[in-house]
């Protein structure tokens with residue numbers, strides 16, 4: 648396949664052991680009368696795992712080629728990306744600063760605790776909107792430059808054209824495992840934050856000749872922004888991989904109705920989804936990303952969309968450390984469901 652060869656031309660730092668497991672979940676499958684497969688990117692082996700090591704492997708390689716000695720990024724108080732950028736910087740011997748929103752989940756718990764433990768420079772900004780932190784981060788970048796440092800700015804969620812290559816690679820790895828396990832999914836469920844993961848996996852599957860529908864569960868943005876982001880990353884990735892951007896994208900659907908009131912809102916459906924997965928399989932999901940993706944699948948299943956042995960593939964992109972910052976919400980939910 649052509650993109651596989653082109654991908655080899657891009658430099659990559661080694662931040663995690665791969666492949667991550669592709670697991671068939673027998674109990675959940677029996678319960679829902681489907682064959683449910685989970686790609687376990689929560690098990691990448693950098694500081695409690697998740698999607699970011701794949702992205703950062705390509706992004707930091709670009710930064711290092713330009714001589715960067717300092718990484719700067721942004722996110723919410725419970726940013727998984729801040730945790731994993733900090734860990735990546737430490738692993739590669741770089742300095743690191745994270746500019747975070749002082750939102751309601753700012754207790755020294757979960758991801759934020761780990762960021763402090765790994766010694767990042769933390770700047771807390773009083774805003775609820777962590778998508779608005781770029782100007783603060785760029786100011787810090789300018790200050791660091793004035794001090795003679797070589798900072799590299801990584802945008803929120805770590806999504807850049809080069810970082811998306813990490814999920815081209817992740818998708819190719821998944822396709823290889825599907826082939827080995829003799830499984831062709833009937834549907835693929837993915838998170839949609841900035842859309843980096845979704846766009847890259849969609850492109851890689853289509854280039855490999857797989858045309859099953861893709862389902863993207865937005866965790867924060869309205870549909871118009873999701874579609875705009877998909878266009879943006881699609882164009883950028885096609886350019887890097889020398890693919891005609893007008894090639895058909897096949898069937899895909901994006902959903903905004905599982906977000907709740909806002910990003911990070913622990914929806915009732917998301918909390919129930921966490922309990923369902925944990926109880927059936929002993930696998931932990933989180934209230935911000937993976938729980939919401941799974942709640943999207945469960946809603947479609949409840950509507951009768953998936954019954955009768957279909958093969959469902961879902962990506963577990965990580966995020967589990969956030970459960971400790973949401974402990975009060977999870978406790979209340981356990982009480983509500985009579986489990987505490």
Ligand SMILES: Cc1ncc(COP(=O)(O)O)c(C=O)c1O
Nearest residue numbers: 727840841842843844964965966
């Ligand atoms: C656990 C987890 N899953 C998914 C995403 C979203 O990925 P993307 O922005 O590429 O859509 C993030 C982004 O921060 C994340 O932390």
